[in-house]
Amino acid sequence: MQERELVVVGGGPAGMAAALAAREHGVQDVLLLERDRHLGGILNQCVHAGFGLVHFKEALTGPEYAGRFIRSMRGTPGIEVKTGCFVAELKPGKVLTCLSTGEVSTIRTRALVMATGCRERTREMIQIPGTRPAGVFSAGLAQKMMNIEGLLPGREVVVIGSGDIGLIMARRLSLEGVEVKAVVEIQPHAVGLKRNVVQCLEDFGIPLHLSHRVLWIHGKDRVEAVDIAQVDDSGNEIAGTRFSLRCDTVLVSVGLIPENELIEMAGVEVDRHTNEPVSSDLNYTSVPGLFVCGNAYRVYDIVDSVTRDSFLAGQQAAEYLAENGGVR
Amino acid sequence: MSDTVRLTCIECPTGCALTVLVEEGKAVSVEGYGCRRGRDYAIAEVDCPVRILTSTVAAQGLSVRMVPVRSSQPIPRGCLMDAMNAIRALTIDRPVRAGDVLVEDILGLGADIVATRDVERD
Numbered sequence: 001m002q003e004r005e006l007v008v009v010g011g012g013p014a015g016m017a018a019a020l021a022a023r024e025h026g027v028q029d030v031l032l033l034e035r036d037r038h039l040g041g042i043l044n045q046c047v048h049a050g051f052g053l054v055h056f057k058e059a060l061t062g063p064e065y066a067g068r069f070i071r072s073m074r075g076t077p078g079i080e081v082k083t084g085c086f087v088a089e090l091k092p093g094k095v096l097t098c099l100s101t102g103e104v105s106t107i108r109t110r111a112l113v114m115a116t117g118c119r120e121r122t123r124e125m126i127q128i129p130g131t132r133p134a135g136v137f138s139a140g141l142a143q144k145m146m147n148i149e150g151l152l153p154g155r156e157v158v159v160i161g162s163g164d165i166g167l168i169m170a171r172r173l174s175l176e177g178v179e180v181k182a183v184v185e186i187q188p189h190a191v192g193l194k195r196n197v198v199q200c201l202e203d204f205g206i207p208l209h210l211s212h213r214v215l216w217i218h219g220k221d222r223v224e225a226v227d228i229a230q231v232d233d234s235g236n237e238i239a240g241t242r243f244s245l246r247c248d249t250v251l252v253s254v255g256l257i258p259e260n261e262l263i264e265m266a267g268v269e270v271d272r273h274t275n276e277p278v279s280s281d282l283n284y285t286s287v288p289g290l291f292v293c294g295n296a297y298r299v300y301d302i303v304d305s306v307t308r309d310s311f312l313a314g315q316q317a318a319e320y321l322a323e324n325g326g327v328r
Numbered sequence: 329m330s331d332t333v334r335l336t337c338i339e340c341p342t343g344c345a346l347t348v349l350v351e352e353g354k355a356v357s358v359e360g361y362g363c364r365r366g367r368d369y370a371i372a373e374v375d376c377p378v379r380i381l382t383s384t385v386a387a388q389g390l391s392v393r394m395v396p397v398r399s400s401q402p403i404p405r406g407c408l409m410d411a412m413n414a415i416r417a418l419t420i421d422r423p424v425r426a427g428d429v430l431v432e433d434i435l436g437l438g439a440d441i442v443a444t445r446d447v448e449r450d
Contacts, residue, residue, distance in 0.1 A: 194343035
């Protein structure tokens with residue numbers, strides 16, 4: 001079993017900020033584990049602009065924002081990065097089981113920062129009735145298909161939910177010549193940022209149906225249509241408002257939840273309702289020396305705030321190590 | 329003949345509500361902006377709306393399948409689809425660095441198409 005000072009799980013903006021700050025605050029041995037081939041996390045698929053206005057004072061794309069941190073990581077001695085490494089298990093005592101090609105390894109670490117990000121809520125979580133054909137994707141998955149894999153999810157799309165990822169995908173699909181027929185939002189207001197309603201929907205003439213819900217998804221092998229109706233304040237269908245839209249694809253953009261399966265395995269307290277770690281103060285968990293930062297701690301609106309708070313997580317881990325036996 | 333136009337600023341996540349007084353197609357006053365970017369946005373939006381264009385370009389033999397790209401400057405909103413058609417015709421088969429120019433002065437609009445990610449050979 002390997003013994004390390006500090007392990008950071010996740011190489012997105014949160015993990016990179018935590019690793020860099022830990023080094024800056026005196027931790028000599030930092031190991032960052034990332035399951036993907038590349039550092040950058042979700043920013044790599046967020047090819048649109050608008051990141052970094054707070055941290056860098058300019059509007060960067062996701063890959064540009066990530067790239068600045070990736071270069072800092074490369075220029076910082078004492079940070080070991082292991083990509084293609086999936087943490088499959090976390091045991092009490094901060095013991096990690098890691099899978100990489102042809103290898104299973106075990107690492108015990110004195111301090112641990114979990115920067116595992118969040119997951120999208122799915123169709124199943126919001127219970128949209130209908131058949132179960134191909135062509136129903138979460139918005140972020142469709143984003144990965146297009147921007148990372150180069151695959152078009154469909155030709156005629158209806159977006160359920162007006163979260164930012166759904167709005168950004170409505171524009172991305174439109175730019176690729178896909179017909180986005182509507183965004184359907186059950187709330188009486190858009191959930192995503194106003195700027196995204198303007199530049200992603202209004203710019204492309206995409207209808208936004210507020211106080212509407214999808215009643216049924218039709219289709220045998222592939223999505224064929226959705227039924228939509230206006231709803232009252234209690235979410236019940238208003239008679240006479242039902243209509244259908246033909247489409248081959250449905251994107252679901254109905255929110256994000258922190259990804260904390262690993263810390264749960266190790267007995268760290270996680271709030272059943274929000275999936276956030278139970279915490280006395282920013283980045284802290286019920287286990288001393290085990291920190292959670294970024295979207296795994298709570299889902300953030302903007303990456304600049306993730307960077308700010310995750311720098312703090314790196315500093316907190318360094319302070320914990322200094323207070324608990326110093327640097328060996 | 330003057331007209332009042334209401335806009336939502338798209339420069340940052342705040343989304344300030346802007347009120348623009350327009351005379352003969354030009355903004356003569358802007359209210360509601362929280363910073364210089366917002367004021368400039370309102371003036372441009374009335375005159376000729378512009379947007380940063382972002383997309384991806386297919387890669388061959390490189391460490392990623394798609395290379396993310398952007399316009400170096402905002403381009404007229406009405407030209408976005410034409411620029412997309414030009415971008416879609418590209419492929420990249422050599423390593424690039426973020427900021428490398430892939431298309432100079434696209435469609436004569438005064439903006440380059442640049443890579444936004446470092447990409448190595450596979």
